[in-house]
Amino acid sequence: MARLCFDYGHGGEDPGATYNNREESNDVLDLGKAVAEEVRRHGVTVDETRTTDATVSLSDRSNFENRNTYDYFISFHRNAFQPEQAKGVETYTYLNSGAKSKSLAQRIQTSLVALGFTDRGVKEANYHVLRETKAPAVLIEIGFIDNTEDNNLFDSKRNEIVKVLAKAILAQVEISYIEPTAIPQPEVKGQTLYRVIVGAYSAKENADAQLAKVKSAGFKDAYIKSE
Template sequence: MKVFLDPGHGGKDPGALGNGLREKDIALSVTLKVGEILKRHNIEVIYSRTTDVFLELSERTNLANKANADIFVSIHCNAAENINAKGVETFSYPNSTKGTALAKCIQDSIIQSKVYTSDRGIKTANFAVLRQSNMPSALVELAFITNVDDGKILKDRQDELALAVAKGILNYLGIKYIEKTKELDCSPWAVEAMEWGMKNNLTDGTNPKEPISLERFITILYRYGKALE
């Protein structure tokens, strides 16, 4: 699978401002974290930007279209004159069934993660990046940068937000989330093999250094054979 990730704004365009934060910085930081999680699941990740540079909206979608990405996800922070406005919401292009499904997966994942419980739901909008992208697309507004409580989430809980967004994308793609390999108690030379085994459902990664019994060995062979069918 190929996923295109688009951190909103950048360069001369700071995006929304609030509580000493800039949208372009939050969006880039969270997006890069999302990308790393997806890469662990053998997903090819393409970014519109990986540094603080400015891109026109059409440049972002042109990159995604040329790359023939399977999905497009744009990551932003919300803002409002009313500093009490808060919550997370995710947009898709009107009448895009797959885009709506993608937006719902991301929105539901963020809410279910408990990192953020103020649910503004999924919505549709004629945003340029949604309109001009050829693949199912979604734009997530992580939280209101102009709200004090939301600002703290955007500043201090970026890892959790990124994990929730990544899990939503994985859910849409039908890919099971696996924990980070560093949690496995295996030797450094075995890391790559253990990752492969977990991704292919040959092992759950537990007890990696125990002597293998015949029943465990046969089970691994059986699962491998089933995977090849």
Template sequence: MSRLCFDYGHGGEDSGACYNGRKESDDVLSIGRAVAEEVKRYGVTVDETRSSDATVSLNDRSNFENRNTYDYFISFHRNGFKPEVARGVETYTYLNARAKSKSLAGKIQTSLVALGFTDRGVKEANYHVLRETKAPAVLVEIGFIDNSGDNALFDSKRSEIIKGLAKAILAQVGVDYIEVSAPTQAESGQTLYRVMAGSYSVRENAEKQVKKLKSSGFDACIMIFN
């Protein structure tokens, strides 16, 4: 199974970008750890360069990653420029990055743009955590912390951001994300949660998906809808 290294930017004495009492270090720790919990549900191992509001140097971050072998290194950030001037998301790879880095960056960027963030594109940069890490690496800037519109999206669509990032990361490592539908009320009054893992016009394809889910330990069956 895949092993990932998650890096939550700044922390401790380094708050990162700040605006109206809001800290980048807090935002990325919160959202990043939630994404980690989501992907871990699928058996993916996630190690974190920090798990609290602690000061971690750039060297400590890259050294942490270099001590192990990871499939990907993902650094979470929020941008800053001038109050209410810039907005949007951008995802970075190192200069002349490997195909795997570019592929993951593209998936992450697409997932966030789909939620309403302005698309600032996939870019290259000579950042320490991209340059000094061994695994294919990306750094994502989840909107501008000094833009009220981006903050509104970050807060109101928190669950969608977590889900979108998790889906993008899982897709890159070859794991299918399983959608959980809204709860329905059973006749007995008990709330049930139905899990959807795809809809198929060909029964054979549906049967293959059920077999795949069962082999992964999920209880699955075919339900017919007209």
């Protein structure tokens, strides 16, 4: 089965790009962990360079990846330029990278553009995490944090972003995406009940966080079941 390394940019003492009290490090941590859980739901192993708002140096990130063998290394970021002057998504590979990283970058770029982000293209860059990692590597800039339109897309289409990124990554490792399904339960007094599944999580804290979101949306009978 495929094994991936996810890298969430910045963190801790380094918030990354900021705008109107919004921090890149928080945006990519929240989104990236959700993508990781969705990919794990399909049996893929995902290791993460950080899982909290912690400071992780560039060398620590590449060293983390180099300690194991991964099919792909994917670094999550958000862009910035001048307030409200630039927008869109772009995906990077290393200079003259191989076919695998270019293919994954194009899948990711196409999937995000389809959600309404401006297409800034697949590009090459001499970034540390692309240069110093062993696996085919890509770095995603998911919209400009200093652009209101991109932030609105990032927030309003968060679940769709998670889904299309998971689908693109899974397709690259030749795994078909499976939609979460409602599982039929035994009949109760002549009536069939259908229980809605919103996710499966390997970490209890992620399950607790999702349960809190579901209950805050008004579904008070939601609960966690371990398997």
